[in-house]
Amino acid sequence: GAVVSQHPSWVICKSGTSVKIECRSLDFQATTMFWYRQFPKQSLMLMATSNEGSKATYEQGVEKDKFLINHASLTLSTLTVTSAHPEDSSFYICSASPLTSGRRTDTQYFGPGTRLTVL
Amino acid sequence: GQQLNQSPQSMFIQEGEDVSMNCTSSSIFNTWLWYKQDPGEGPVLLIALYKAGELTSNGRLTAQFGITRKDSFLNISASIPSDVGIYFCAGQLRYAAGNKLTFGGGTRVLVKP
Numbered sequence: 001g002a003v004v005s006q007h008p009s010w011v012i013c014k015s016g017t018s019v020k021i022e023c024r025s026l027d028f029q030a031t032t033m034f035w036y037r038q039f040p041k042q043s044l045m046l047m048a049t050s051n052e053g054s055k056a057t058y059e060q061g062v063e064k065d066k067f068l069i070n071h072a073s074l075t076l077s078t079l080t081v082t083s084a085h086p087e088d089s090s091f092y093i094c095s096a097s098p099l100t101s102g103r104r105t106d107t108q109y110f111g112p113g114t115r116l117t118v119l
Numbered sequence: 120g121q122q123l124n125q126s127p128q129s130m131f132i133q134e135g136e137d138v139s140m141n142c143t144s145s146s147i148f149n150t151w152l153w154y155k156q157d158p159g160e161g162p163v164l165l166i167a168l169y170k171a172g173e174l175t176s177n178g179r180l181t182a183q184f185g186i187t188r189k190d191s192f193l194n195i196s197a198s199i200p201s202d203v204g205i206y207f208c209a210g211q212l213r214y215a216a217g218n219k220l221t222f223g224g225g226t227r228v229l230v231k232p
Contacts (some may be wrong), residue, residue, distance in 0.1 A: 004161075032218065043207060043222045044162070057217065093161050097218060106150065106213045108220060110161035 003027055004096050006111035013084055014119055020080045021114045023094030029074035030096035034108060035067070038091040050077045074099060084118040091115050125208050125223030131231040132198045140206060140226040141192040148210030151184050151191040152220070156205045165206075166193070169213075195228075203228055 003026040013019050023033055032051050036044040048058045048069050056069035068080040077096075081088055095108035125142045132138050142151070150169055154162035166177050168184035168191060175182055181194045195202055208223040 006161075034219070043224050044220075045222075046219060049217050049219065091159075095161075095220075106211065106218045107164070107167065108218075110154075110163070112161045113159070115159070 002098065002107075002109040004094065004109050004111040006092075006094060006114050008114060009112065010115040010117075012117045012119065015085050016083055018080055018082045019084055019116060020078055021092055021094075021116075023077045023079070023096065023111055025075045025096040025098075025109070028096075029099040030077075031074065031099045032097045033071060033077040034095045034097075035069060035077075035079050036093045036095070038093060038113075040091075044093060047079075081116065084116070086118045089116055089118045123208055123210055123221055123223035125226055127226060128224065129227040129229060131229050132195075132202065133231045134199060136198050137194060137196045138198055138202075138228065139192060139194045140208075141190060142208035142210075142223045143190045144210055144221075145189070146210070147188040148212060148221075149188065150211040150213050151182070152209040152211065153180075153182050153191070153193045154207045154209060156207060156225075158204075162207060198228075200230060203230055 005024045007022045035047045038044045047062045048056045050056045050069045050071040052071045052074050058064045071077040091113050093113040095110045123142045123144045152167050153165045156162045166182040171188045172186050173184040179196045206226045209220040211220050
Protein backbone atom coordinates (compact mmCIF):
# COMPACT_ATOMS: atom_id res chain seq x y z
CA GLY A 1 0.00 0.00 0.00
CA ALA A 2 0.86 3.72 -0.08
CA VAL A 3 1.88 3.76 -3.72
CA VAL A 4 2.74 6.98 -5.49
CA SER A 5 3.23 7.09 -9.23
CA GLN A 6 4.76 9.69 -11.50
CA HIS A 7 4.31 10.25 -15.21
CA PRO A 8 6.29 10.41 -17.33
CA SER A 9 9.27 8.53 -15.91
CA TRP A 10 11.55 10.44 -18.24
CA VAL A 11 11.18 13.25 -20.74
CA ILE A 12 13.46 15.02 -23.18
CA CYS A 13 12.42 18.42 -24.46
CA LYS A 14 13.78 21.36 -26.37
CA SER A 15 14.81 24.53 -24.64
CA GLY A 16 11.92 26.98 -24.32
CA THR A 17 9.16 24.39 -24.19
CA SER A 18 7.01 23.53 -21.18
CA VAL A 19 6.84 20.12 -19.56
CA LYS A 20 4.14 18.76 -17.24
CA ILE A 21 4.86 16.06 -14.68
CA GLU A 22 2.05 14.23 -12.89
CA CYS A 23 2.13 12.79 -9.38
CA ARG A 24 -0.64 10.44 -8.28
CA SER A 25 -1.38 8.67 -5.02
CA LEU A 26 -2.82 5.35 -6.19
CA ASP A 27 -4.30 3.78 -3.07
CA PHE A 28 -4.80 6.70 -0.70
CA GLN A 29 -5.93 10.28 -0.67
CA ALA A 30 -3.31 12.90 -0.07
CA THR A 31 -3.96 16.25 1.54
CA THR A 32 -0.43 17.33 0.89
CA MET A 33 2.04 16.57 -1.85
CA PHE A 34 5.62 17.73 -2.03
CA TRP A 35 7.86 18.35 -5.03
CA TYR A 36 11.62 17.80 -4.82
CA ARG A 37 14.48 18.26 -7.24
CA GLN A 38 17.62 16.15 -7.16
CA PHE A 39 20.75 16.91 -9.15
CA PRO A 40 23.27 14.13 -9.86
CA LYS A 41 25.04 12.85 -6.74
CA GLN A 42 23.18 15.33 -4.56
CA SER A 43 20.44 15.12 -2.01
CA LEU A 44 16.76 15.90 -2.45
CA MET A 45 15.89 19.57 -2.22
CA LEU A 46 12.31 20.57 -1.48
CA MET A 47 10.87 22.89 -4.12
CA ALA A 48 7.31 23.36 -2.95
CA THR A 49 4.48 22.04 -0.81
CA SER A 50 1.18 21.50 -2.57
CA ASN A 51 -2.12 21.39 -0.68
CA GLU A 52 -5.31 20.25 -2.37
CA GLY A 53 -7.47 23.17 -3.36
CA SER A 54 -5.06 25.90 -2.40
CA LYS A 55 -1.95 27.59 -3.73
CA ALA A 56 1.37 25.86 -3.38
CA THR A 57 3.98 27.11 -0.94
CA TYR A 58 7.37 27.52 -2.58
CA GLU A 59 10.74 27.25 -0.90
CA GLN A 60 13.08 30.19 -0.96
CA GLY A 61 14.81 30.55 -4.30
CA VAL A 62 12.25 28.54 -6.28
CA GLU A 63 10.47 30.61 -8.94
CA LYS A 64 6.75 30.03 -8.67
CA ASP A 65 6.11 31.37 -12.18
CA LYS A 66 8.56 28.92 -13.63
CA PHE A 67 7.47 25.86 -11.68
CA LEU A 68 3.68 25.85 -11.75
CA ILE A 69 2.01 23.48 -9.32
CA ASN A 70 -1.62 22.42 -9.44
CA HIS A 71 -3.17 20.11 -6.83
CA ALA A 72 -6.65 19.75 -8.26
CA SER A 73 -7.73 16.61 -6.42
CA LEU A 74 -6.79 14.50 -3.41
CA THR A 75 -4.92 12.07 -5.64
CA LEU A 76 -3.23 14.25 -8.25
CA SER A 77 -0.69 17.05 -8.26
CA THR A 78 1.06 18.37 -11.35
CA LEU A 79 4.31 20.26 -11.79
CA THR A 80 4.78 22.23 -14.98
CA VAL A 81 8.25 23.44 -15.84
CA THR A 82 7.62 26.45 -18.06
CA SER A 83 10.09 27.64 -20.68
CA ALA A 84 12.52 24.93 -19.70
CA HIS A 85 16.25 25.50 -20.07
CA PRO A 86 19.18 23.06 -19.86
CA GLU A 87 19.86 24.09 -16.24
CA ASP A 88 16.38 22.76 -15.36
CA SER A 89 17.53 19.26 -16.31
CA SER A 90 17.20 17.23 -13.14
CA PHE A 91 15.43 14.37 -11.40
CA TYR A 92 12.05 15.57 -10.10
CA ILE A 93 10.49 13.53 -7.31
CA CYS A 94 7.12 13.97 -5.65
CA SER A 95 5.87 12.65 -2.34
CA ALA A 96 2.42 12.44 -0.81
CA SER A 97 1.12 12.42 2.76
CA PRO A 98 -2.04 10.42 3.45
CA LEU A 99 -5.28 12.10 4.48
CA THR A 100 -6.16 9.40 6.97
CA SER A 101 -7.28 5.73 6.78
CA GLY A 102 -5.05 4.45 9.53
CA ARG A 103 -1.84 5.78 8.11
CA ARG A 104 0.22 8.46 9.78
CA THR A 105 -0.68 11.71 8.07
CA ASP A 106 2.82 13.05 8.53
CA THR A 107 4.53 10.22 6.62
CA GLN A 108 5.67 11.01 3.10
CA TYR A 109 5.57 8.30 0.44
CA PHE A 110 7.72 8.99 -2.58
CA GLY A 111 7.11 8.53 -6.26
CA PRO A 112 9.67 6.90 -8.57
CA GLY A 113 10.83 10.23 -10.00
CA THR A 114 10.87 11.86 -13.43
CA ARG A 115 14.12 12.47 -15.26
CA LEU A 116 13.92 15.72 -17.23
CA THR A 117 16.52 16.48 -19.87
CA VAL A 118 16.34 19.84 -21.62
CA LEU A 119 18.35 20.10 -24.83
CA GLY B 120 17.99 25.34 2.63
CA GLN B 121 19.14 23.63 5.78
CA GLN B 122 20.74 20.23 5.42
CA LEU B 123 21.62 17.60 7.91
CA ASN B 124 25.23 16.48 8.23
CA GLN B 125 25.34 12.86 7.17
CA SER B 126 28.47 10.72 7.34
CA PRO B 127 30.23 9.02 5.86
CA GLN B 128 29.56 10.35 2.38
CA SER B 129 30.43 6.96 0.93
CA MET B 130 31.55 3.58 2.11
CA PHE B 131 32.58 0.24 0.69
CA ILE B 132 31.05 -2.91 2.08
CA GLN B 133 32.06 -6.51 1.92
CA GLU B 134 29.37 -9.10 2.13
CA GLY B 135 28.73 -10.08 5.73
CA GLU B 136 30.10 -6.88 7.25
CA ASP B 137 28.17 -4.60 9.59
CA VAL B 138 28.06 -0.95 8.53
CA SER B 139 26.96 2.20 10.26
CA MET B 140 26.09 5.74 9.22
CA ASN B 141 24.85 8.75 11.13
CA CYS B 142 23.23 12.12 10.88
CA THR B 143 23.56 15.21 13.03
CA SER B 144 21.70 18.48 13.06
CA SER B 145 22.00 21.83 14.77
CA SER B 146 18.21 21.84 15.17
CA ILE B 147 15.86 19.55 17.02
CA PHE B 148 13.52 17.28 15.12
CA ASN B 149 10.66 15.23 16.54
CA THR B 150 10.90 12.59 13.82
CA TRP B 151 13.88 10.97 12.15
CA LEU B 152 13.52 8.90 9.01
CA TRP B 153 15.88 6.75 7.02
CA TYR B 154 15.37 6.18 3.28
CA LYS B 155 17.18 4.13 0.64
CA GLN B 156 17.36 5.26 -2.96
CA ASP B 157 18.38 3.02 -5.84
CA PRO B 158 19.66 4.60 -9.07
CA GLY B 159 16.92 6.27 -11.08
CA GLU B 160 14.26 5.66 -8.46
CA GLY B 161 12.56 7.52 -5.65
CA PRO B 162 13.49 7.04 -1.99
CA VAL B 163 11.92 4.16 -0.11
CA LEU B 164 11.23 4.49 3.61
CA LEU B 165 13.25 2.05 5.72
CA ILE B 166 12.69 3.12 9.30
CA ALA B 167 10.79 5.92 11.04
CA LEU B 168 11.63 7.07 14.58
CA TYR B 169 9.21 9.15 16.61
CA LYS B 170 10.63 9.36 20.15
CA ALA B 171 13.95 10.49 21.55
CA GLY B 172 15.96 7.43 22.53
CA GLU B 173 13.85 5.11 20.39
CA LEU B 174 15.66 2.13 18.90
CA THR B 175 13.85 0.43 16.04
CA SER B 176 14.73 -2.52 13.82
CA ASN B 177 13.54 -3.57 10.40
CA GLY B 178 15.14 -6.87 9.49
CA ARG B 179 18.90 -6.33 9.35
CA LEU B 180 18.47 -2.59 9.80
CA THR B 181 18.55 -0.86 13.16
CA ALA B 182 18.16 2.86 13.73
CA GLN B 183 18.15 5.04 16.82
CA PHE B 184 16.73 8.47 17.58
CA GLY B 185 19.32 10.35 19.62
CA ILE B 186 18.45 11.53 23.12
CA THR B 187 19.22 15.14 22.23
CA ARG B 188 16.84 14.86 19.24
CA LYS B 189 19.61 16.24 17.07
CA ASP B 190 21.05 13.01 15.74
CA SER B 191 20.30 9.51 14.52
CA PHE B 192 22.23 6.50 13.31
CA LEU B 193 21.48 3.58 11.03
CA ASN B 194 23.19 0.20 11.25
CA ILE B 195 23.07 -2.52 8.63
CA SER B 196 24.11 -5.92 9.88
CA ALA B 197 25.52 -8.75 7.76
CA SER B 198 25.45 -6.68 4.58
CA ILE B 199 24.50 -8.27 1.27
CA PRO B 200 25.03 -7.03 -2.31
CA SER B 201 21.52 -5.59 -2.59
CA ASP B 202 22.31 -3.20 0.26
CA VAL B 203 24.19 -1.12 -2.31
CA GLY B 204 22.52 2.22 -2.89
CA ILE B 205 22.25 5.67 -1.37
CA TYR B 206 20.92 6.04 2.15
CA PHE B 207 19.40 9.32 3.25
CA CYS B 208 18.45 10.47 6.70
CA ALA B 209 15.67 13.01 7.04
CA GLY B 210 14.51 15.09 9.96
CA GLN B 211 10.94 16.21 10.33
CA LEU B 212 9.04 18.55 12.63
CA ARG B 213 5.70 16.77 12.85
CA TYR B 214 2.69 19.08 13.02
CA ALA B 215 4.87 22.08 12.34
CA ALA B 216 6.59 23.61 9.34
CA GLY B 217 4.10 21.82 7.11
CA ASN B 218 5.56 18.41 8.03
CA LYS B 219 8.47 19.20 5.72
CA LEU B 220 11.44 16.88 5.53
CA THR B 221 15.03 18.06 5.70
CA PHE B 222 17.40 15.60 4.06
CA GLY B 223 20.97 14.70 4.79
CA GLY B 224 23.53 14.64 2.01
CA GLY B 225 23.34 10.86 1.65
CA THR B 226 25.68 7.94 2.23
CA ARG B 227 26.61 6.06 -0.91
CA VAL B 228 27.13 2.38 -0.14
CA LEU B 229 29.28 0.53 -2.66
CA VAL B 230 30.64 -2.99 -2.90
CA LYS B 231 34.35 -3.52 -2.30
CA PRO B 232 36.04 -4.46 -5.55
